[in-house]
Amino acid sequence: MEGSAKRPRTRIQSEKRDVILDAALDIFSANGFRGSTVDQIAEAAGMSKPNLLYYFRGKEDIHESLIKQLLDTWLAPLREMDEQGDPMTEIRSYIRRKLEMARDFPRESRLFANEILQGAPRTMPILEEELKPLVDEKAAVIRDWSRAGRIAKVDPWHLIFSIWATTQHYADFDVQVRTVLGPDRGGDGRFEDAARFLEQLYLDGLRVRN
Known part of the structure; x- marks a missing residue:
């Protein structure tokens, strides 16, 4: 009925949407937006195309939902930077959290990178309305x-x-990193090695010289 409140999703509907979004993340992060199709996503999700289109209007709707979900996760570490905290501790924590995201969310990183490389045609409003104000706010803290x-x-x-x-x-060049480091250094420890190096690089550069 026109003007009526939108009904909340059932648990089954939410679970189905999550399955579709997870499958779409695989497809989009591997093929980019242009190289991905609803048929590919439906197959990866293990459902028919008509069934998928019951939950999303189309490829653009799925992609937009993924980007919004991703950006909320992606910006969380920057939001947590505390202007009342010790600057070196806050910057070290930010570096650590960003590396943890590179380790734990490589598909999401590739999805975002693909979108930006294409000129952010579907995400520019999000970048302007959510990303820029947050970066400006934290840049003011650092300043x-x-x-x-x-x-x-x-x-x-x-x-x-x-x-x-x-x-x-x-995240975006993980295959290259693991190949260059080789089997002895290319395992899970590479992220801790990277964290120690980046902490040294940034914190030494930011230390006040007397």
Whole structure:
């Protein structure tokens, strides 16, 4: 009925949507948006195309749901940066959390990277309305730490960009990392090795020199 409240999803409906989104994450992260089809997603989800389209309007709807879900997860570590905390501790924690995400969510990282490489045609409003305000807010925190002499002078936006680049490399280029490190160093310990190196790189660079 027009104007009536939308009914909440049942448990079964929520579970089916989760199955579809997980299957779509596999397909989109491997093939990109343009190279993926609803038929591929339906097959990966183990259901018919008409059944899938009962839960989502189409490929764009599935992709948008994944990106929104991903960005909420992706931005959580930055949201947790506490302006009242010790700057070195907060930045170290941020680096650690971003590496943990590279380890635990490689498909999500590739999905986001594919979207950005295409010019963010489906996610620009999200970037403008959610990502930019949060980055600006935390950049202001880092700038205040720098002005107060608690860390070295630094461009806070480029600091955040560089942390993104160095941590997400371990998700987006994982095959390359493991191949170059070889069997002795390319196991799960590579993330701890990366964390120690990046902490040294950033924290030494941000330390105030007397």
